[in-house]
Amino acid sequence: MAKKTKQQFEFKAEMKQLLNLIVNSLYTNPEVFLRELISNSSDALNKVRFKQVTGEKVQSPKLAAQIRINVDEEKQTFAIEDTGIGMTFEDLTERLGTVASSGTMEFIRQLKDQKNKLDGNMIGQFGVGFYSAFMVAEEITVETRHANPDEKAWKWVSDGQGTYEIEETDRTERGTSVSFRLKDEHKEFASPERIKQLIRKYSNFVDYSILVNGEEVNSQGALWHKNKNDVTEEELKEFYKFISNDFEDPLDHLHLAMEGRINFKALVFVPKKAKPDFFRTENLNSLQLYSNRVFVRENCEDLLPEYLRFAEGIVDSEDLPLNVSREVTQSSPVMAKIRDVLVSKILGMIEYWVESEPEKFRTFYDEFGPLFKSGINSDFSNRDRLIELLHFYSTKSLDGTADDAAKKGGKKQDDKKEDAKNEDGEKSAMSDMVSLKSYTERMPDSQKEIYYLSGDNLDELKRDPKLEYFRKKGIEVLLLADPVDAFVVPGIGTYNEKPLKSIEKADLDIEEDETDQKEKVSGDALEQLIRIFKDEAGDQVEDVVASRRLVESPVTLTVGKEGMDSHVEKMMKMMDQQTGPSRRVLEINPSHPVIRNLSNLNQSGKSEPVRLMARQLYDGARLMQGELESPGEFVKRMNSVLELASKQ
Numbered sequence: 221m222a223k224k225t226k227q228q229f230e231f232k233a234e235m236k237q238l239l240n241l242i243v244n245s246l247y248t249n250p251e252v253f254l255r256e257l258i259s260n261s262s263d264a265l266n267k268v269r270f271k272q273v274t275g276e277k278v279q280s281p282k283l284a285a286q287i288r289i290n291v292d293e294e295k296q297t298f299a300i301e302d303t304g305i306g307m308t309f310e311d312l313t314e315r316l317g318t319v320a321s322s323g324t325m326e327f328i329r330q331l332k333d334q335k336n337k338l339d340g341n342m343i344g345q346f347g348v349g350f351y352s353a354f355m356v357a358e359e360i361t362v363e364t365r366h367a368n369p370d371e372k373a374w375k376w377v378s379d380g381q382g383t384y385e386i387e388e389t390d391r392t393e394r395g396t397s398v399s400f401r402l403k404d405e406h407k408e409f410a411s412p413e414r415i416k417q418l419i420r421k422y423s424n425f426v427d428y429s430i431l432v433n434g435e436e437v438n439s440q441g442a443l444w445h446k447n448k449n450d451v452t453e454e455e456l457k458e459f460y461k462f463i464s465n466d467f468e469d470p471l472d473h474l475h476l477a478m479e480g481r482i483n484f485k486a487l488v489f490v491p492k493k494a495k496p497d498f499f500r501t502e503n504l505n506s507l508q509l510y511s512n513r514v515f516v517r518e519n520c521e522d523l524l525p526e527y528l529r530f531a532e533g534i535v536d537s538e539d540l541p542l543n544v545s546r547e548v549t550q551s552s553p554v555m556a557k558i559r560d561v562l563v564s565k566i567l568g569m570i571e572y573w574v575e576s577e578p579e580k581f582r583t584f585y586d587e588f589g590p591l592f593k594s595g596i597n598s599d600f601s602n603r604d605r606l607i608e609l610l611h612f613y614s615t616k617s618l619d620g621t622a623d624d625a626a627k628k629g630g631k632k633q634d635d636k637k638e639d640a641k642n643e644d645g646e647k648s649a650m651s652d653m654v655s656l657k658s659y660t661e662r663m664p665d666s667q668k669e670i671y672y673l674s675g676d677n678l679d680e681l682k683r684d685p686k687l688e689y690f691r692k693k694g695i696e697v698l699l700l701a702d703p704v705d706a707f708v709v710p711g712i713g714t715y716n717e718k719p720l721k722s723i724e725k726a727d728l729d730i731e732e733d734e735t736d737q738k739e740k741v742s743g744d745a746l747e748q749l750i751r752i753f754k755d756e757a758g759d760q761v762e763d764v765v766a767s768r769r770l771v772e773s774p775v776t777l778t779v780g781k782e783g784m785d786s787h788v789e790k791m792m793k794m795m796d797q798q799t800g801p802s803r804r805v806l807e808i809n810p811s812h813p814v815i816r817n818l819s820n821l822n823q824s825g826k827s828e829p830v831r832l833m834a835r836q837l838y839d840g841a842r843l844m845q846g847e848l849e850s851p852g853e854f855v856k857r858m859n860s861v862l863e864l865a866s867k868q
C-alpha cells in the first residue's frame with residue numbers, strides 16, 4: 221500500500237489561544253517541561269506494562285521499559301524517547317491536539333492576567349503538560365508507534381502556531397520520541413549535567429530507568445515501597461507534584477504500609493487547593509491503583525468514597541489480581557477493605573489536624589468542606605466521626621464572646637499558653653467557628669436544643685432579626701452559610717441527645733423575654749390586630765401569632781412545624797426541584813412601638829392606614845427573606861405610608 225502523504229490539521233480554537241500564549245510568553249521555571257515529558261513517558265510505560273502482564277500482545281515485546289533522553293549541546297537539541305504504549309493516529313489528533321480540561325479558558329484568563337511572566341508550573345495543571353515543551357522549543361517533532369501490533373507509526377510536527385502535520389513513518393519499535401531544537405535562551409537544557417540535576421530533583425522516584433546520553437540517572441524506584449523513614453519531605457513533595465500536576469506543595473500526606481488481614485501500600489496526599497473545575501463531579505480526584513508495582517488504573521473511583529475524592533495519590537496492593545475489570549474491582553471484597561482502611565486513615569489525619577494543626581484544618585475545610593460534609597449523608601458507618609468534624613460559624617464564635625465566656629469561667633492551666641498566644645494577636649485558625657461538641661459544652665444547662673439559622677451569606681445571616689432574642693439572652697446560634705450545610709444539618713437530627721433546631725421554626729422551645737417588659741399590646745386589642753394582619757397576608761401565611769423571640773423588629777416570618785427552611789426551599793427551587801412554597805407563620809412583636817402604635821390607631825377606629833401598614837410590614841419581612849415578588853408595589857405602598865407619616 222502506498223504511504224499516506226503529509227496531512228495538515230488545525231488545532232481547535234481553545235488550543236490555538238492557549239498555544240499562542242505559551243509560545244509568546246516568558247517563564248519562570250521553564251524546566252518543568254522536563255517533568256511533564258517524563259511524566260507522560262512514565263504513564264505510557266505504565267500502560268504498556270499493564271498490557272504485557274495481562275497477556276496482551278504488544279509490538280516489540282522484548283524492549284526494555286526505559287526513558288532515554290539525548291541532548292546535544294552543540295546542536296542545541298533535546299530528545300526524549302520511551303518504550304511505552306505509543307500513540308495511534310486518533311491519539312495524535314484527539315488527545316495531543318485537544319485540550320483535556322474544560323478549565324482551560326479559566327487558565328487562559330489567568331495567564332493573560334499575569335501579563336508576560338508566567339509560572340511554567342501552571343501548565344501541567346490543566347492537562348496540557350505536553351505543550352509545556354513549547355516554552356523552550358520553537359518546533360516539536362513527535363514520532364510514535366502504538367503497542368498494538370496492527371497500528372502504524374506516525375510523525376507529528378508543529379510549531380504551535382495554529383496547525384500541525386501528521387505523516388506515516390517507518391518506525392518499527394513501539395513507543396514515542398519527542399524531539400526539538402531549544403530556543404537560544406533555553407540552551408541550558410541541552411547540557412547533560414543540567415538535565416541530570418533536574419531529574420534527580422524532580423523525577424528520581426520514577427519507576428523506570430531514565431538514561432541521559434546513555435547513562436542511567438535515577439536510582440530510587442517506586443517511592444511507596446520504601447521505608448517511611450527513608451523518604452524525605454522533599455521527595456514526597458516532588459512525587460506529589462509529579463502525579464498531581466499541582467504546582468503547590470501538598471497540605472499533608474499519609475504514607476501507609478498495611479500488612480496482615482489486608483496488604484497494601486499507599487501514598488495519599490491532600491492538596492491545598494482544588495484544581496480548576498474540580499467541583500464538577502466528573503473531575504473529582506481519586507487514587508491510582510497499582511498491583512505489586514504495576515500500574516492498573518488511573519483515578520480508581522472505587523478506592524475512595526466521593527466525599528474524600530479531594531485526595532490524590534497511589535495505592536499498591538498485592539492482594540488484587542492484575543486483570544480485574546472495573547466491575548470486579550467495584551464488588552471485590554479486597555477493594556472494599558482497602559477502601560475502609562483508607563477512609564479511616566484519612567479521617568484520622570483530619571481529626572489530628574483539628575486537635576493539633578488547626579491551620580491545616582482551616583485550609584482544608586475552606587477548600588474542600590462542602591464536598592467533605594456531603595459524606596454525612598452517604599457514609600453511614602463513619603457518620604458520627606464526620607459529625608464531630610463539622611465546624612460552623614456562630615453568633616458567639618464570630619463576635620468572640622465565646623472566648624470571653626470561657627475565660628470568665630476559669631481556664632485550666634494548660635490553656636494559659638494558648639491564651640498568651642491569642643493575646644499576641646495570633647488567633648487560632650478556627651476561632652471564628654465552633655464544633656457541635658464545643659457548642660454543647662458551653663451551652664447552659666437550661667438550654668435544651670442546638671439552634672441554627674441557615675442563609676445565603678454570613679453578612680445577611682448576622683443581621684437576621686430572628687437572632688435578636690438569642691443575642692439578648694446570650695444563646696449561641698450556629699450560622700449555616702455554606703449551601704451544603706442546609707442539606708446536611710437538618711438530617712443530623714440530634715447531637716448528644718440535643719435536637720438541632722432551626723430558629724426559623726415557629727415551635728421553638730424558648731421562654732418569653734420577661735426581663736424588660738415594656739408596654740405591650742395584649743388581649744382583645746392584640747386579637748384585633750392579628751386579625752388585620754391575617755386579612756392582609758391572606759392565604760400566603762399559615763398563621764399570624766404574637767412573637768416571643770423578637771426584640772428590636774416589629775415582625776418576622778417563621779416556618780410552621782412541617783415547613784421547610786426558607787433557605788432550603790430557595791435552593792430547591794434553584795435546582796428546579798418541584799416544591800410548592802411552604803406557608804409561613806408571621807410573628808408580630810406586641811411590645812414594638814410600631815405594633816403598639818398600630819394597635820392604638822386601630823382602637824381609635826382608623827383601620828385603613830393600619831391595614832396599609834400591616835401589609836407593608838408583612839412585605840418587608842418577605843423582602844428580608846428574599847421572597848418578595850413585586851418590589852414595585854412595595855415601593856408604591858411605602859410612598860403612601862411616608863405620605864401619611866409626613867402629614868402635618
Ligand SMILES: Nc1ncnc2c1ncn2[C@@H]1O[C@H](COP(=O)(O)OP(=O)(O)OP(=O)(O)O)[C@@H](O)[C@H]1O
Pocket residue numbers: 256260261264302304305306307311315316320344345346347348349350351396465
Ligand atoms: N510519551 C507519550 N506516550 C504516549 N502517549 C502520550 C505521550 N505523551 C503524551 N501522550 C498522549 O497525549 C495526551 C496529552 O498529553 P498531555 O501531557 O498534554 O496531557 P495529559 O498527560 O493527558 O495530562 P496531564 O498533563 O494532566 O497528565 C496524553 O493523555 C497521552 O494520551
